[in-house]
Amino acid sequence: MPRPRACLEITARDPESRGRTGLLQTAHGAVRTPAFVPLATKASVKGLEPRDVRELGFDMVLGNTFHLMTTPGSDLVQEFGGLHDFMRWQGPIITDSGGFQVFSMGHGTIADEVKGRSAQNGGAGRDGKTLKITEKGVAFRSYLNGSRQFLGPEDSMRVQAELHSDIALVFDECTPFHVTRNYTDRSTERTHRWLERCLDWHEEHGPDDQLVYGIVQGGVYEDLRQASARVIGESRCDGIAIGGSLGENKPQMYQVVDWATQVLPEDRPRHLLGIGDVDDLLRGVELGIDTFDCAMPTRIARHGAALVPDPPNRWRYDVTGSPKRRSQQLVMDDCPCPMCTEGFTVGYLAYLQRIKEQTGPRLLTLHNLAYTARLMADLREALDAGRLGERIAELRAGDAPRVFVDADGRRYPGAPPMGAPVAFG
Numbered sequence: 001m002p003r004p005r006a007c008l009e010i011t012a013r014d015p016e017s018r019g020r021t022g023l024l025q026t027a028h029g030a031v032r033t034p035a036f037v038p039l040a041t042k043a044s045v046k047g048l049e050p051r052d053v054r055e056l057g058f059d060m061v062l063g064n065t066f067h068l069m070t071t072p073g074s075d076l077v078q079e080f081g082g083l084h085d086f087m088r089w090q091g092p093i094i095t096d097s098g099g100f101q102v103f104s105m106g107h108g109t110i111a112d113e114v115k116g117r118s119a120q121n122g123g124a125g126r127d128g129k130t131l132k133i134t135e136k137g138v139a140f141r142s143y144l145n146g147s148r149q150f151l152g153p154e155d156s157m158r159v160q161a162e163l164h165s166d167i168a169l170v171f172d173e174c175t176p177f178h179v180t181r182n183y184t185d186r187s188t189e190r191t192h193r194w195l196e197r198c199l200d201w202h203e204e205h206g207p208d209d210q211l212v213y214g215i216v217q218g219g220v221y222e223d224l225r226q227a228s229a230r231v232i233g234e235s236r237c238d239g240i241a242i243g244g245s246l247g248e249n250k251p252q253m254y255q256v257v258d259w260a261t262q263v264l265p266e267d268r269p270r271h272l273l274g275i276g277d278v279d280d281l282l283r284g285v286e287l288g289i290d291t292f293d294c295a296m297p298t299r300i301a302r303h304g305a306a307l308v309p310d311p312p313n314r315w316r317y318d319v320t321g322s323p324k325r326r327s328q329q330l331v332m333d334d335c336p337c338p339m340c341t342e343g344f345t346v347g348y349l350a351y352l353q354r355i356k357e358q359t360g361p362r363l364l365t366l367h368n369l370a371y372t373a374r375l376m377a378d379l380r381e382a383l384d385a386g387r388l389g390e391r392i393a394e395l396r397a398g399d400a401p402r403v404f405v406d407a408d409g410r411r412y413p414g415a416p417p418m419g420a421p422v423a424f425g
C-alpha cells in the first residue's frame with residue numbers, strides 16, 4: 001500500500017494557535033487527539049489492568065521495543081498473536097524504536113536532557129553500555145547479562161513487526177544535548193538515512209496494517225531541526241514524531257517543538273516523545289502536537305505523588321512525610337477518580353507508601369491517569385468549542401480539569417468514552 005497513508009482526520013482547528021483536534025485511525029480503532037498515551041513499557045501499565053486504562057478513557061498505550069525484545073522477546077510475543085493478545089489490550093498500541101534506550105546507555109543523560117532537566121544521575125542505562133555506533137546500527141552490552149547485542153534500523157522494524165503494534169517508530173539516533181553542532185548534524189543525517197532503510201524494510205516485510213512514524217532530530221539548532229522536519233515531512237512515513245534533545249529547559253524545549261511544527265505537513269499526525277508534564281501538555285497542544293507519551297503520571301504515583309491543580313508546585317502533591325500522617329483530607333477535592341471517590345485519605349496513602357504496600361501506587365496511578373485523561377478531554381472540548389486559549393489560561397492559573405458526566409449525570413473518572421455526548425458535572 002502506498003505511503004504516506006491518510007490516518008489523521010482533523011476535526012477542528014484553533015484560529016489563534018496551531019492546536020487541532022482529530023481522529024487518528026489505526027487498525028485497532030481511533031484515537032481522539034490531542035491525546036496523552038500512557039506507558040505500557042513492559043506490556044503493562046504498571047499496577048493496572050487494561051480495563052482500568054480503558055475506563056479512564058484512554059484510547060492508546062505505548063509499548064517499549066527495547067524492553068520487550070529483551071524480555072520476553074518479540075518472537076515469544078508473536079507466538080501469542082502479538083502484543084495486543086499478549087497483554088489483553090485491544091485498543092491502539094504505539095511502540096517506540098528502541099533507539100532511545102540503546103543510545104541512553106552510551107550518552108548517559110538523554111532522559112534528563114530531553115525533558116530540559118540538568119542531569120545529575122548517571123543516566124538510564126544502568127550497567128548497559130553502548131559499544132559502537134556505525135552506519136549499520138548500534139552495538140551495545142545487555143543490561144541483563146552483559147552479552148553483546150546489536151540493534152539497527154531493520155532489526156528494530158522486525159521486532160516491531162513481531163510485536164505487531166498499530167504504530168511503529170523508525171530507528172533513530174537520539175542525539176544528546178552535550179554534543180557539538182557538527183555531531184548533531186552528522187547524526188541527524190544518519191537518522192534520515194536510517195528512516196529510508198526502515199521504510200524500505202517495512203514496505204517489503206512489515207504488516208500492512210501497521211503505520212510507521214518518522215522521527216525529527218536536529219538537536220537545539222533551528223536550521224537543523226527545520227531541515228530534519230522537512231526531510232521527515234517529505235518522506236513516505238505516515239506520521240511524525242519529534243525526538244532527541246529538546247534543550248536544557250522548558251522555554252528551549254517549547255522553542256524546539258515550535259520550530260518543528262512550523263514546517264511539518266498539516267495532514268500528518270505528530271507525536272512528541274517523552275513529554276507529559278501538565279504545563280508541557282498545555283503548550284504542546286497549542287503548538288499543534290497530536291499525541292504525547294510520558295512516564296511522569298505513572299512514575300510519580302509510584303513515588304507517592306498525586307497530580308493536583310497546583311501550578312506553583314508543578315501540579316504535584318506529595319503524600320509522604322510525617323505532617324501528612326494524620327491528614328484525613330483527600331488528595332484533591334471533587335475528583336471523580338476511583339481513588340478519591342472511595343474516600344482514601346492522604347494519611348492512609350502516606351501509610352501505604354511508608355510500608356511499601358502496592359495498593360498505594362495503584363490508587364495514585366489511577367488518580368494521576370484520570371487527571372491526565374480529563375485534562376486532555378477538557379482541552380479537546382475547549383478546542384472544538386473555539387475557546388482553547390481561554391481554557392489554557394484558566395488551567396495555567398490553577399483550574400482543575402473539568403469532570404464529564406453521562407446522560408444520567410453519573411461522573412466519568414477520566415475522559416468520557418468515545419462517542420458519548422459531552423456534558424459537564
Ligand SMILES: [Zn+2]
Pocket residue numbers: 332335336337338339340341367370
Ligand atoms: Zn482522584
